[in-house]
Amino acid sequence: HGGTVRRTGDGPPVQLVLALTAHRSAARPDATPTATQSGRTPNAARPGSPETAVRPGWTEAVDPGPLGVNVDAARADLAAAGGGPLGPEGFAVVRPGEVTVVLADDQAGLLYGLFQVVRLGEAAYGPPHPARVHRPAMRRRMLDHWDNVDVHPVMGQVERGYAGGSIFWRAGHPRRDRDRVRAYGRLLAACGVNAVSVNNVNVHATEARLLTDRLDEVAEIADLLRPYGIRVHLSVTFAAPVVLGGLPTADPLDEAVREWWAETTQRVYAHIPDFGGYVVKADSEGQPGPFSYGRDHADGANLLAGPLEPYGGVVHWRAFVYDHRQDWRDRSTDRARAAHDHFAPLDGRFRDNVIVQVKHGPMDFQTREPVSPVIAAMPGTRLAVEFQVTQEYTGQQQHVCYLAPWWSELLRFAPWGDGERTVADVAADGGGLVAVSNVGDDPFWTGHPLAQANLYAFGRLAWDPKLRPEAVLDEWLDLTFAPATSADPALLRRTLHQIMDDSWRSYERYTAPLGVGFMVRPGHHYGPDVDGYEYTPWGTYHFADRDGVGVDRTRATGTGFTGQYPPPWSQTYESLAACPDELLLFFHHVPYDHVLHSGSTVVQHIYDTHFDGVAEVEATCRRWEWLAGLVDPTVHARVTERLAEQLRCAQEWRDQVNAYFHRKSGVPDAHGRPLH
Numbered sequence: 001h002g003g004t005v006r007r008t009g010d011g012p013p014v015q016l017v018l019a020l021t022a023h024r025s026a027a028r029p030d031a032t033p034t035a036t037q038s039g040r041t042p043n044a045a046r047p048g049s050p051e052t053a054v055r056p057g058w059t060e061a062v063d064p065g066p067l068g069v070n071v072d073a074a075r076a077d078l079a080a081a082g083g084g085p086l087g088p089e090g091f092a093v094v095r096p097g098e099v100t101v102v103l104a105d106d107q108a109g110l111l112y113g114l115f116q117v118v119r120l121g122e123a124a125y126g127p128p129h130p131a132r133v134h135r136p137a138m139r140r141r142m143l144d145h146w147d148n149v150d151v152h153p154v155m156g157q158v159e160r161g162y163a164g165g166s167i168f169w170r171a172g173h174p175r176r177d178r179d180r181v182r183a184y185g186r187l188l189a190a191c192g193v194n195a196v197s198v199n200n201v202n203v204h205a206t207e208a209r210l211l212t213d214r215l216d217e218v219a220e221i222a223d224l225l226r227p228y229g230i231r232v233h234l235s236v237t238f239a240a241p242v243v244l245g246g247l248p249t250a251d252p253l254d255e256a257v258r259e260w261w262a263e264t265t266q267r268v269y270a271h272i273p274d275f276g277g278y279v280v281k282a283d284s285e286g287q288p289g290p291f292s293y294g295r296d297h298a299d300g301a302n303l304l305a306g307p308l309e310p311y312g313g314v315v316h317w318r319a320f321v322y323d324h325r326q327d328w329r330d331r332s333t334d335r336a337r338a339a340h341d342h343f344a345p346l347d348g349r350f351r352d353n354v355i356v357q358v359k360h361g362p363m364d365f366q367t368r369e370p371v372s373p374v375i376a377a378m379p380g381t382r383l384a385v386e387f388q389v390t391q392e393y394t395g396q397q398q399h400v401c402y403l404a405p406w407w408s409e410l411l412r413f414a415p416w417g418d419g420e421r422t423v424a425d426v427a428a429d430g431g432g433l434v435a436v437s438n439v440g441d442d443p444f445w446t447g448h449p450l451a452q453a454n455l456y457a458f459g460r461l462a463w464d465p466k467l468r469p470e471a472v473l474d475e476w477l478d479l480t481f482a483p484a485t486s487a488d489p490a491l492l493r494r495t496l497h498q499i500m501d502d503s504w505r506s507y508e509r510y511t512a513p514l515g516v517g518f519m520v521r522p523g524h525h526y527g528p529d530v531d532g533y534e535y536t537p538w539g540t541y542h543f544a545d546r547d548g549v550g551v552d553r554t555r556a557t558g559t560g561f562t563g564q565y566p567p568p569w570s571q572t573y574e575s576l577a578a579c580p581d582e583l584l585l586f587f588h589h590v591p592y593d594h595v596l597h598s599g600s601t602v603v604q605h606i607y608d609t610h611f612d613g614v615a616e617v618e619a620t621c622r623r624w625e626w627l628a629g630l631v632d633p634t635v636h637a638r639v640t641e642r643l644a645e646q647l648r649c650a651q652e653w654r655d656q657v658n659a660y661f662h663r664k665s666g667v668p669d670a671h672g673r674p675l676h
């Protein structure tokens with residue numbers, strides 16, 4: 001495709017060509033299929049048939065006419081640079097002369113190349129330059145929607161959703177607004193996301209039927225998202241053979257159960273030839289699973305993986321398995337240990353198309369947690385790492401909390417120590433990166449307009465985990481606020497960085513301290529409640545008493561969780577002296593006067609960070625006021641409204657946490673500030 005692009009400013013029009021290379025990506029079983037044909041929607045895909053690679057909705061490349069000469073020059077340039085196959089979804093941007101050329105081996109690559117040109121803006125049409133090659137680090141960059149078809153009596157339409165209703169369903173039926181889903185596909189492609197699971201991991205009765213008699217609804221979403229290089233996945237219940245198939249059992253070793261999954265999966269592929277696969281939450285928080293039949297999670301996952309395998313589908317089997325009915329008096333059970341205890345012994349037993357999906361931390365998407373030890377414990381298994389873009393525990397899209405700095409730390413973490421592979425490497429070699437979506441039918445997509453940056457950053461970091469969070473924010477700012485066209489570009493850019501760059505750390509300062517986590521209101525998880533979970537069955541305790549606070553997870557005197565890490569972390573976390581301050585209370589129970597590496601005592605650190613965190617939110621509110629007139633007034637109004645709530649909530653956190661620890665410890669603030 002070739003054409004002329006008109007600029008918004010006064011400059012002359014510029015020219016852009018998108019062209020396929022002579023290479024064709026080698027098909028990988030679970031890679032995004034290569035678009036090679038158009039307008040053909042196969043009625044039924046046969047296992048292994050070429051139809052499984054068809055991407056209906058793509059159009060054939062057209063002759064770029066006179067611009068074609070630039071394609072030849074660009075191809076020669078790429079060849080000279082030794083740029084062999086670009087691979088699935090990869091692309092090169094070349095500017096051999098006056099025309100910018102995007103080259104790719106497949107049409108998905110052209111799509112991503114086009115969005116790169118959009119990101120570059122004016123810079124894409126500057127002086128000639130040789131081929132710049134881009135390839136995704138992760139083969140699967142996936143968003144999990146926790147959307148329900150029906151409005152759930154407790155969780156609403158979207159579980160942990162803070163951006164209105166589902167963009168796929170409304171009040172039990174598919175939404176009629178298909179343009180919205182199409183626009184969503186385009187938005188996701190612009191971020192680099194290439195897979196979407198459309199429904200909640202907690203699969204209720206209505207949603208279970210998406211696998212069978214409501215499959216058309218999933219197929220329609222797949223049709224709408226396909227042109228944007230996105231494959232659709234489905235969360236299924238492990239009990240499906242019973243609840244949908246009428247069988248007496250869902251035992252993974254039962255022959256009738258196996259047949260049911262095989263037939264059901266075949267029907268799915270007849271409707272959706274490029275279906276991505278299943279997502280399963282089993283034996284977790286009340287969801288059914290293989291434990292009911294005395295089987296383990298390898299038996300369970302392999303049951304579903306078998307029928308998906310011939311079609312190139314995968315099972316994302318979640319490792320979020322723990323006892324949610326624990327007795328708080330029982331000090332021997334530690335929820336942090338659970339995923340490793342259940343899954344590490346199964347390493348090597350999963351089929352190749354099983355992806356064990358591991359939450360990044362051992363607990364549950366807290367503001368600060370260590371990296372899950374499971375990530376280092378299963379070298380013979382494909383692992384995906386799961387993040388939470390929806391801000392369940394990070395301000396619920398009422399608070400500004402730019403999460404890319406946190407994710408970047410996690411992705412760069414080296415589970416075997418410096419110089420070894422990182423979390424990003426494990427995900428890249430395995431099943432990729434997955435995150436819980438923060439999108440709903442809200443006019444700003446994400447409730448808080450600035451929460452869009454988290455969606456964008458997730459996709460970009462999944463594409464390239466080495467990107468710096470501030471650089472990703474710059475990309476997002478340029479695309480969202482077009483500072484170049486604003487009255488004061490420097491002020492706009494600087495202020496948004498000041499508001500967002502450190503917002504995750506500010507959030508950490510005014511909420512639960514030193515890695516202890518939770519301390520949120522039970523159920524909805526918004527706002528402070530220090531003892532809210534302390535005497536509940538959920539395994540999320542801080543053990544504060546008059547002398548100290550924190551969870552002893554050492555091998556020497558605690559739950560032994562530190563022993564689930566390989567060296568050097570097993571020693572670092574075990575040692576009170578070596579444990580990083582920000583994780584101290586995750587691993588150790590310490591007295592309030594314990595001195596941190598920072599030089600402060602634990603209790604004074606709690607007071608100071610809570611005062612600082614609120615002061616930072618106050619500064620954010622003032623800074624946002626400066627932007628009135630520089631950003632769209634509706635965006636400005638929405639953010640202003642949310643900032644007022646953020647400030648109120650941050651003050652509440654500060655006062656409750658400080659008052660709580662003051663009352664427990666009896667230690668006054670060294671600076672004499674009111675602790676209530």
Ligand code: GCU
Pocket residue numbers: 159160201202281285320364392
């Ligand atoms: C958290 C969250 C639940 C969710 C669960 C999961 O516990 O609060 O709503 O279902 O994570 O990841 O499965």
